[in-house]
Amino acid sequence: MKKTIKNSILLNILAWIAFVVAFSGLATILWQLIPNHNSLMGMKILQLLQTIFVLLLPAVILVYYSSDESIANYLCINKKPILRMALLAVLIALVAQPLINYLSYLNHQLELPEALAKWQLWIEQQEQQLEMLTERFVRADTIGELLFNIVLMALMPAIAEEVTFRGWLLRLFNKNSATLSHLSIWLTAIIFSAIHLQFLGFIPRMLLGALLGYAFKWTKNLWIPILIHFTNNCFAVMAYFICNKNGISMDALEEIGVGSTVWITMLSLLLTSASIYWLYKETNKNSLVL
Secondary structure: OHHHHHOOHHHHHHHHHHHHHHHHHHHHHHHHOOOOOOOHHHHHHHHHHHHHHHHHHHHHHHHHHHOOOOHHHHOOOOOOOOHHHHHHHHHHHHHOHHHHHHHHHHHHHOOOOHHHHHHHHHHHHHHHHHHHHHHHHHOOOOHHHHHHHHHHHHHHHHHHHHHHHHHHHHHHOOOOOOOOOHHHHHHHHHHHHHOOOOHHHHHHHHHHHHHHHHHHHHHOOOHHHHHHHHHHHHHHHHHHHHHHHOOOOHHHHHOOOOHHHHHHHHHHHHHHHHHHHHHHHHHHHOOOOO
16 A cells, blocks of 8 residues: 555545545544534634644655655654744744735735626635634633634644645655655645635735745755744734734734835835745755755
8 A cells, every 4th residue: 555655646635635534524523522512612623623633634644655754754844943944934924924914915906707706706705704703713812712722723734734735745746856846836835725715815825835835845844834834823813812902903904014004015025035035045055955
């Protein structure tokens, strides 16, 4: 079985789909065993179970069956990241926030052709429902609730999604190559964005996915894209908590870098580009490019 899966991209993809379906059912069964599972906390536990069973485990199992290396070695999580690179990862995610806001704004301006007006309406309705659900999930009144939200919505998704998309899928597309190709990085980024089913945020999420792919290529350490991903998600969770505590609208925060503050986006673009280039130079200095 190990040899069969190892030699076929198609079999890996089909096996991944089968695992996702099976583990999704298992996660739902476990969730239904929880008292008051339809409560908000119950729904949060369901999301945690899905992150572990649907996102993380299928990729880990397929890495085990398709590689002769250890799981940690294959995923490039067997070494601590260099401190300078870890700090740069955090810096990139933070200075990019206004740029992400502006890209999200541009994405929202895009409309499908008139013939696809029904699809446009469906996308907007789904986005509104997801925003309402996210607001319920991210709301926290205590530090304990905030920490739980950080684990649920920042830490676990960062680990699970990077293991799946950069650790497994990106390397799967390059199974016959010693390096990660630009095409595979962008293809993985497109899949990464599409699978979230949030098409009004497709462009910024795709570009984030590409950044995460290049960070993995340059550093040969999955902890760096995990750290970028975690910082990006954690910033949103923390920002909502602070705004909620101080009676500030999240809309005001999301509009930073848009309209009259577009100059902040230009500054963000400059700082983000410089930070990414700095990370690239650091990896070249240490001969780490994958």
